[in-house]
Amino acid sequence: MMPAYRMKHGLLQESHPLTPLLLACSLLLLCLLSSNPLSQLSAIAASAILALSSGVLREWASWWKLCLVVFIMALVINPLVARAGATVIWQGPSLPVLGRLQVTAEAVAFGAVMGLRLAAVIWVFALVTVLVDPDSVLGLLKGHGSRSALASALSMRMVPTTFRDASDLLDAQRARGLVRDSGGRLTKLKSRLPLVRRMLATSLDRGIGMAEAMESRGYGSSRRTRYREYALRGRDVAGLSAAACIAVVVISGVASGALTVSFYPRLSMDHPAGAMIAAAVPVLAALALLGLSRLWKRSNWLKSRI
Amino acid sequence: MRKSTVAFLVLLGFLGLWAVGESLEIGVLSNLAFMTLVAVALVLAYFYLRFEERRSDTKLVALIATMSALSVGGRCLFAAIPGVQPSTFIVIITGYVYGPLAGFMVGATTALVSNIFLGHGPWTIWQMFAWGLAGLVSGLLGRWRLLEGRWSLAWYCAAWGLLFGWILNVYFVLGFVHPVTTGAFLATYAASAWFDALHAAGNFVFAFALGPVMIAMLRRYQARFFFEHVAPSPPGGQGEGGFHAGSGHDVTEVEVPGS
Numbered sequence: 001m002m003p004a005y006r007m008k009h010g011l012l013q014e015s016h017p018l019t020p021l022l023l024a025c026s027l028l029l030l031c032l033l034s035s036n037p038l039s040q041l042s043a044i045a046a047s048a049i050l051a052l053s054s055g056v057l058r059e060w061a062s063w064w065k066l067c068l069v070v071f072i073m074a075l076v077i078n079p080l081v082a083r084a085g086a087t088v089i090w091q092g093p094s095l096p097v098l099g100r101l102q103v104t105a106e107a108v109a110f111g112a113v114m115g116l117r118l119a120a121v122i123w124v125f126a127l128v129t130v131l132v133d134p135d136s137v138l139g140l141l142k143g144h145g146s147r148s149a150l151a152s153a154l155s156m157r158m159v160p161t162t163f164r165d166a167s168d169l170l171d172a173q174r175a176r177g178l179v180r181d182s183g184g185r186l187t188k189l190k191s192r193l194p195l196v197r198r199m200l201a202t203s204l205d206r207g208i209g210m211a212e213a214m215e216s217r218g219y220g221s222s223r224r225t226r227y228r229e230y231a232l233r234g235r236d237v238a239g240l241s242a243a244a245c246i247a248v249v250v251i252s253g254v255a256s257g258a259l260t261v262s263f264y265p266r267l268s269m270d271h272p273a274g275a276m277i278a279a280a281v282p283v284l285a286a287l288a289l290l291g292l293s294r295l296w297k298r299s300n301w302l303k304s305r306i
Numbered sequence: 307m308r309k310s311t312v313a314f315l316v317l318l319g320f321l322g323l324w325a326v327g328e329s330l331e332i333g334v335l336s337n338l339a340f341m342t343l344v345a346v347a348l349v350l351a352y353f354y355l356r357f358e359e360r361r362s363d364t365k366l367v368a369l370i371a372t373m374s375a376l377s378v379g380g381r382c383l384f385a386a387i388p389g390v391q392p393s394t395f396i397v398i399i400t401g402y403v404y405g406p407l408a409g410f411m412v413g414a415t416t417a418l419v420s421n422i423f424l425g426h427g428p429w430t431i432w433q434m435f436a437w438g439l440a441g442l443v444s445g446l447l448g449r450w451r452l453l454e455g456r457w458s459l460a461w462y463c464a465a466w467g468l469l470f471g472w473i474l475n476v477y478f479v480l481g482f483v484h485p486v487t488t489g490a491f492l493a494t495y496a497a498s499a500w501f502d503a504l505h506a507a508g509n510f511v512f513a514f515a516l517g518p519v520m521i522a523m524l525r526r527y528q529a530r531f532f533f534e535h536v537a538p539s540p541p542g543g544q545g546e547g548g549f550h551a552g553s554g555h556d557v558t559e560v561e562v563p564g565s
Contacts (some may be wrong), residue, residue, distance in 0.1 A: 001514060004422065009466075015541050028403065032337065032339050032481075033334060033337060063425070066425075066427075073478075073497060074478075074482050074483070077483055077493050077494060078482075078483055078484065080493055081483060081487055081489045081490040082485060083485075102318075110484060114482040114483065114484070115482075117482065118428070118478075118481075118482050119341070121427070121428045122428065125423070125425075125427045125428065125430070126426075126427075128426060129422075129426050134422045135431070146358070147357060147358055147360075147367055148354050148357055148358060148411065148415075150367055150371075151367050151370045151371045151374065151411060151415055152371075152374075152415050152418055153372075154368065154371030154375075155375045155378060155415050155419045156375075158371060158372065158375035159375050159378050159379050159382070159419070159423070162379040163379060166379075187420070193515060193516070196516055197516075197519055199376070199472050199519070199522055200376065200523055200524075201388055201523060203372045203375065204372055204523075204524075204527050206372065207365075207368040207369055207372030208365060208368065208369075208527070210368050210371075211364040211367070211368035211369075214368070215364050216320065219364055220363075254333065254334065255333075
């Protein structure tokens with residue numbers, strides 16, 4: 001399992017949940033709209049800095065194995081299926097469906113950049129996972145998607161209860177001698193099958209009981225009221241400004257062609273200086289937030305102000 | 307106009323825009339990674355809005371939460387064995403008994419909630435889509451009770467094990483492989499064949515061992531708790547007061563004793 005959200009009281013974790021979400025969205029735009037390797041590296045670096053600013057760098061970095069696997073997959077598959085590219089570096093046998101194998105330097109470069117893009121996207125999602133409390137995201141949806149948000153929140157709450165039920169039922173069945181702990185795997189499994197039926201019945205009973213409790217408290221009888229738990233503060237303005245800055249640079253970089261890279265027939269970057277500037281902005285924005293976060297942690301005055 | 311209708315029209319407009327962008331190779335509009343993500347998000351938004359627009363039914367919300375929790379628990383429990391998970395099977399039987407929308411919601415919620423424990427990624431939205439689709443299609447099949455036999459259900463669940471993997475591969479091929487050719491799809495499917503086969507085998511075993519029993523239990527709960535009171539018809543009318551049992555597609559009229 002991947003590391004889940006843990007509150008470390010960093011600047012972004014203490015912000016309105018929309019702030020880290022919109023920051024992640026701006027980084028996702030950077031990853032998905034641009035195929036420039038500098039953009040992908042910039043998104044990864046910015047994610048790492050933002051994770052560092054909230055003290056969750058170790059948790060964020062623990063996704064590296066998954067990123068490596070997808071990177072290798074994209075790196076291997078692309079050169080195998082691409083026939084374009086002027087610089088042939090290897091010619092292999094002819095295979096059914098794939099045809100004659102031919103690996104070009106351009107296809108390898110494209111595969112590497114796509115692998116980098118996939119890794120960057122995964123790391124941006126990792127940033128959201130370690131920075132944003134899932135409860136607060138569901139809380140944001142309360143006013144807009146009450147029934148689906150309620151179903152998700154209830155489901156999240158019921159998972160630990162389901163495990164506890166399973167453990168209790170297993171103990172009860174074991175005490176009655178109905179569960180076999182000896183013998184082959186199949187015997188053990190067979191003796192546990194009735195448990196699944198009991199689990200389903202117990203869970204459904206609990207669900208129905210919960211629904212009746214909600215109805216008796218007036219759920220669904222009229223338009224619901226809601227309490228706004230979160231308010232936008234100065235720290236959110238800083239985070240949202242950084243997100244807006246990144247989004248504007250990405251969109252203008254893509255529109256002007258500064259972030260464009262051509263892979264076929266030969267590798268070429270039309271505006272390397274423009275690409276470097278566009279790639280530097282997300283990193284600088286993240287560094288600015290890191291600096292603010294450090295100051296914010298040390299200064300009680302700043303904490304009270306923003 | 308309903309919000310879901312607006313979402314549907316936006317989806318159609320977006321697909322049209324995408325087709326134009328793709329044919330004319332207009333920058334962002336021909337960026338498959340971005341465009342497929344937005345298209346799938348719009349499809350999910352449409353079904354979520356459909357669910358929101360339904361008449362408030364607390365029991366259905368609780369049922370979706372319960373079945374999703376079971377599905378998430380099962381997925382976490384089997385997380386160590388790649389591909390094997392009872393989630394697809396649970397989504398399918400829920401859709402089959404309680405209808406397409408309930409099936410879709412259990413599928414989408416399973417992906418959303420289980421990834422809070424297992425890790426979110428670009429795959430989350432595609433898993434929501436694939437499991438949602440499994441629940442939706444099973445709900446449609448449930449209207450004609452096409453999966454009543456143990457074997458037919460088991461083979462159907464196994465097929466969804468493969469289909470689920472194939473849908474998830476689409477985002478990889480469209481977003482991160484170029485050119486998008488049959489060879490690209492086959493190479494990706496070959497790379498994931500082992501996981502897809504395990505998923506299909508797991509689904510087959512779960513459905514074969516537990517399918518008919520669990521479907522019968524879900525139907526029993528449906529008959530017990532999912533009914534609506536039908537108001538007595540005016541004097542002179544032909545109908546009598548009673549209950550409609552069931553939710554969504556499977557509505558059976560139950561006579562009130564003594565009415």
